[in-house]
Amino acid sequence: MEFGLSEEQVMLQQSVGRFLEDAGGLAQTRALAASGARRTPDLVTGLSELGVMGLITPESQGGTGLSLLEAALVAEQLGAHVSPTPFIGTAILAPLALQLAGSPGQQGLWLPRLAAGQVTAGLALSEQAGGREDAGLEGRNGILNGRALFVIDYEADLYVVADTAGRLYLVPATAPGLVRTDLTTIDVSRPTGELRFTGVVAEPLAGAGPDLVQRLLDVARLLFAADTLGAAQAMLDQAVAYASSREQFGRPIGSFQAVKHMCAEMAAALEPCRAMVWYGAHALDHLPSEAHVTACHTKAHVSEVGTFVARTATEVHGGMGFTDLVGLHYWFKRIGLNRQMLGGPQALRDEAARATGLVS
Amino acid sequence: MDLSYSPEHEAFRGEVRSFLETHGTQAPRGGGPEALAWQTLLIAHGYAARTIPKAYGGFGAEPDILKSRIISEEFSRAQVSTGLGGQGISMLVPTLLEMGTEAQKRDFIGPTLRGEMVWCQGYSEPNAGSDLANLATRGTLDGDDWVINGQKIWTSTAHLADWIFCLVRTEPDAPKHQGISFLLFSMKTPGIEIRPLVDMTGAANFNEVFFTDVRVPKEQIVGRRGEGWKVANTILGHERGSLADPNQMQTRLNALIDLMRTETVGGVRAIDNPVFRDRLMAIQGRVLALRCNDLRLLSAAVNHQGAGLAGLVVKLQGTELRHELEALAIDVMGEMGTLYGDTPGLRDQGSWQRNYMYFLGLIIGGGTSQIQKNIISERGLGMPREPKLAQA
Numbered sequence: 001m002e003f004g005l006s007e008e009q010v011m012l013q014q015s016v017g018r019f020l021e022d023a024g025g026l027a028q029t030r031a032l033a034a035s036g037a038r039r040t041p042d043l044v045t046g047l048s049e050l051g052v053m054g055l056i057t058p059e060s061q062g063g064t065g066l067s068l069l070e071a072a073l074v075a076e077q078l079g080a081h082v083s084p085t086p087f088i089g090t091a092i093l094a095p096l097a098l099q100l101a102g103s104p105g106q107q108g109l110w111l112p113r114l115a116a117g118q119v120t121a122g123l124a125l126s127e128q129a130g131g132r133e134d135a136g137l138e139g140r141n142g143i144l145n146g147r148a149l150f151v152i153d154y155e156a157d158l159y160v161v162a163d164t165a166g167r168l169y170l171v172p173a174t175a176p177g178l179v180r181t182d183l184t185t186i187d188v189s190r191p192t193g194e195l196r197f198t199g200v201v202a203e204p205l206a207g208a209g210p211d212l213v214q215r216l217l218d219v220a221r222l223l224f225a226a227d228t229l230g231a232a233q234a235m236l237d238q239a240v241a242y243a244s245s246r247e248q249f250g251r252p253i254g255s256f257q258a259v260k261h262m263c264a265e266m267a268a269a270l271e272p273c274r275a276m277v278w279y280g281a282h283a284l285d286h287l288p289s290e291a292h293v294t295a296c297h298t299k300a301h302v303s304e305v306g307t308f309v310a311r312t313a314t315e316v317h318g319g320m321g322f323t324d325l326v327g328l329h330y331w332f333k334r335i336g337l338n339r340q341m342l343g344g345p346q347a348l349r350d351e352a353a354r355a356t357g358l359v360s
Numbered sequence: 361m362d363l364s365y366s367p368e369h370e371a372f373r374g375e376v377r378s379f380l381e382t383h384g385t386q387a388p389r390g391g392g393p394e395a396l397a398w399q400t401l402l403i404a405h406g407y408a409a410r411t412i413p414k415a416y417g418g419f420g421a422e423p424d425i426l427k428s429r430i431i432s433e434e435f436s437r438a439q440v441s442t443g444l445g446g447q448g449i450s451m452l453v454p455t456l457l458e459m460g461t462e463a464q465k466r467d468f469i470g471p472t473l474r475g476e477m478v479w480c481q482g483y484s485e486p487n488a489g490s491d492l493a494n495l496a497t498r499g500t501l502d503g504d505d506w507v508i509n510g511q512k513i514w515t516s517t518a519h520l521a522d523w524i525f526c527l528v529r530t531e532p533d534a535p536k537h538q539g540i541s542f543l544l545f546s547m548k549t550p551g552i553e554i555r556p557l558v559d560m561t562g563a564a565n566f567n568e569v570f571f572t573d574v575r576v577p578k579e580q581i582v583g584r585r586g587e588g589w590k591v592a593n594t595i596l597g598h599e600r601g602s603l604a605d606p607n608q609m610q611t612r613l614n615a616l617i618d619l620m621r622t623e624t625v626g627g628v629r630a631i632d633n634p635v636f637r638d639r640l641m642a643i644q645g646r647v648l649a650l651r652c653n654d655l656r657l658l659s660a661a662v663n664h665q666g667a668g669l670a671g672l673v674v675k676l677q678g679t680e681l682r683h684e685l686e687a688l689a690i691d692v693m694g695e696m697g698t699l700y701g702d703t704p705g706l707r708d709q710g711s712w713q714r715n716y717m718y719f720l721g722l723i724i725g726g727g728t729s730q731i732q733k734n735i736i737s738e739r740g741l742g743m744p745r746e747p748k749l750a751q752a
């Protein structure tokens with residue numbers, strides 16, 4: 001019985017954190033936003049050297065062969081640094097789909113290149129969790145028609161897309177009949193967009209079905225929760241540091257109880273989220289009967305806490321919190337996007353209720 | 361990360377289960393002589409007082425946190441009483457084990473464990489609540505006795521207790537935290553008057569306790585003179601954690617789900633009302649988060665590591681959540697949820713209203729939520745302390 005991180009896991013988390021810090025942290029996200037560019041290839045290269053892009057890919061395919069717990073630890077770091085890099089789609093979901101449903105040929109072609117950071121992959125899954133604007137993909141005899149919104153890791157070379165029947169396909173970004181429309185969200189750190197398919201010839205992942213789609217959703221949800229955990233922790237840390245140095249009425253504002261208690265409430269709500277994310281990731285790896293419900297609960301709960309921390313940490317900073325100068329809003333917005341992706345708290349709680357037989 | 365138990369621990373789980381199969385039906389529902397007999401049986405098998413030395417009336421096993429956890433998991437699964445509780449067993453015994461003299465351990469631990477000696481905790485006073493170190497009950501040495509004068513308040517079970525462990529100011533000239541001693545004395549000692557206080561649940565479980573020239577033999581002190589604050593604090597953290605057990609919360613959550621499956625409004629089951637269901641699921645998510653946090657604490661304890669923030673947040677989060685859980689049940693029942701006491705229509709013996717109020721008591725008792733936030737921010741986050749007021 002051991003519920004905690006191993007030394008290797010802590011080291012992985014630290015080295016990813018250090019790399020993102022050295023890469024510029026928030027400054028890099030700001031620079032990206034200012035330049036109007038939507039891609040940061042240098043991060044992917046560096047992360048692949050750390051083994052992150054092939055994190056769950058077997059070593060025989062050029063990966064690191066680790067588990068989803070490590071994936072969650074990396075996601076937490078990306079959230080903490082509001083990092084503008086593809087990860088959930090490219091490093092985790094696409095390799096997972098290929099491993100579980102791809103042919104040996106598809107695996108051999110894509111897994112090593114994804115792990116090496118030579119190729120990025122986006123995931124079109126949002127419609128599986130709740131379609132908006134009647135979006136959705138019809139797949140017939142390998143031909144795709146329809147729309148997919150809010151693609152994860154949208155700035156990609158390759159897409160893994162799901163149709164309404166729960167089948168999965170590989171579609172290159174250059175496929176004839178595929179039109180991309182950028183969508184601008186609050187969060188500049190993770191560009192997204194819409195894919196429109198008109199008679200696109202797609203390559204099926206033969207082993208895929210609704211169960212795999214469900215698994216991809218659960219994994220993605222857990223990773224969004226981990227990202228929020230990291231982002232919220234970063235906001236709390238900044239609030240505590242600010243409150244300890246900023247003075248009003250001749251004393252640090254952090255010595256006023258109203259401020260102190262805001263910080264205590266954030267910490268009290270957030271700290272159990274860490275164990276919850278670990279447990280949720282462990283469940284995805286090892287406890288199949290709990291994995292789905294735990295993923296729903298984890299994303300719902302961590303999103304609620306994240307939203308609370310995002311506003312409260314901003315408030316602790318006073319007017320400064322509201323400005324672009326401190327840049328807290330980058331984390332605020334990252335948490336805001338994570339919250340809605342693949343189901344907001346209400347939708348996920350409803351899903352958990354259905355999965356546990358509470359809905360007749 | 362490995363949530364499995366070793367073969368030794370799994371075998372132990374098997375033993376606990378077979379004990380529960382054989383003896384579980386004998387387990388008492390309430391107090392009285394049956395409860396004492398049950399306690400004796402539990403100690404004999406090592407399911408109560410497990411790690412307390414045999415010489416002091418315990419079972420004498422090596423400490424093994426996982427085995428203790430297995431016992432509490434299996435007893436709770438079987439819904440069987442884990443034996444006697446109370447402040448004597450949960451607070452005084454660990455204090456004596458750490459700070460008591462050999463004679464005190466021999467005299468007090470055994471009878472306390474067997475339920476022959478019931479204790480109350482005399483800490484709070486009218487002017488010493490959150491600011492406990494402000495306590496003013498005086499103890500003056502006169503010959504071989506401490507002579508005690510003053511008043512305690514909120515003393516739970518004082519009316520049932522045989523003995524009291526009590527914080528008393530014995531060094532009036534020392535700084536506030538260094539002038540307190542930790543004394544033990546019989547509640548039958550002349551000069552003690554107990555006045556019950558009725559609480560909001562309607563029970564009178566706590567009391568005012570008045571001391572007038574109460575004489576206590578000088579050796580009935582734990583630790584040295586003036587060390588009482590330190591003695592009391594050795595186990596205060598332990599009490600806080602135990603007020604908010606997330607596994608108990610899970611049991612209560614299951615009861616809430618049962619209630620929502622049966623309770624109807626206009627013929628519609630509460631569980632089928634999406635608003636109620638969403639509130640239920642939100643609470644379920646929060647209970648899950650605290651159970652995961654609890655696993656982290658368990659693992660840290662097994663590895664002799666400090667728990668840091670993860671431990672400091674438990675009392676605040678746990679008691680507040682439990683209060684909300686009980687509140688949801690009341691909302692689900694609507695007007696029926698206001699029924700209380702001996703009345704037709706009552707659900708679950710009125711336990712939802714009673715617990716809703718009782719847990720507000722626990723939010724206040726054992727260090728209020730505001731005090732918990734002070735502790736979390738100052739000790740957990742290292743935030744600046746409040747400037748001290750100039751001493752008058």
Ligand SMILES: Cc1cc2nc3c(=O)[nH]c(=O)nc-3n(C[C@H](O)[C@H](O)[C@H](O)COP(=O)(O)OP(=O)(O)OC[C@H]3O[C@@H](n4cnc5c(N)ncnc54)[C@H](O)[C@@H]3O)c2cc1C
Nearest residue numbers: 481482483484489490514515516721724725726727728730
């Ligand atoms: C059910 C129950 C059982 C109890 N059992 C026992 C027992 O067996 N033995 C015993 O000794 N005591 C017992 N107590 C007493 C309990 O420990 C005290 O009630 C508690 O510590 C609060 O003290 P107080 O009631 O004097 O409130 P106060 O300290 O007067 O607090 C009143 C309010 O002021 C706030 N406040 C006070 N100081 C601060 C501060 N520094 N910062 C921010 N806010 C502050 C509090 O949070 C609270 O909201 C029990 C209490 C309850 C409710």
